[in-house]
Amino acid sequence: MNILRSLYLLRRSCLLRSSYLRDHLASIFVNILVIGVVWLSSVALAAPTTLDEFRIEKRFGIGVSAGGPLSTLGLEADINLTPYVTLSGGIGTGLDYSTLMAKTKYFLLGRSVSPYFAFGFARWWTDGTNEQDVSPSVLRNKFLRPLQNLKDGFSVHLFYPAVGVQFLHRSGLSFYAELQYLFQMFSLANGTYAGTGVQWFF
DSSP: OHHHHHHHHHHHHHHHHHHHHHHHHHHHHHHHHHHHHHHHHHHHHHSOSSHHHHHHHSOEEEEEEEEGGGBTEEEEEEEESSSSEEEEEEEEEOSSSEEEEEEEEEEOOOSSEEEEEEEEEEEEEESOOSOSSOSOHHIIIIISOTTOOGGGOEEEEEEEEEEEEEEEOTTSEEEEEEEEEEEETTTOOEEEEEEEEEEEEO
């Protein structure tokens, strides 16, 4: 009889503990839920409501580009001076030569996709290369002399207007595509080129 009573009391104790744990876990879950809702609400209230506010909050950007004023591949850095004006700079490579550029962009802000106008300067140069068939074709056909010996190197200074479009996600991730009309300084030889890139703003 004592054994049965002991088993009964043990079972009752386990059930009470189990009920207490259930209630306790439910309370913890509710507390976490309330804290989460309050935190998400504060983040939503603190988040910029318009793209111009967002572009000032996430003012700096770094990324990579393909094509464009940095030729084949490049690294770029942006700073949003105002919600509408961005200053960009970068270094890159045409595989057989080096490149650098600086430009300013003026945005017509949309909700997440914004067209822009740009104006910039670039330099493509090498002290010498054994490759005679350099790319892109606009460099080879427009800016270098016919049959120029590239072992002696070259230095091409460019300025250009451009039009582009940028997609900027609220996370800070950005994609852009841009069309340039390149002019060679001093000779005004010219040609079109295009580029694209991906950046992270913080």
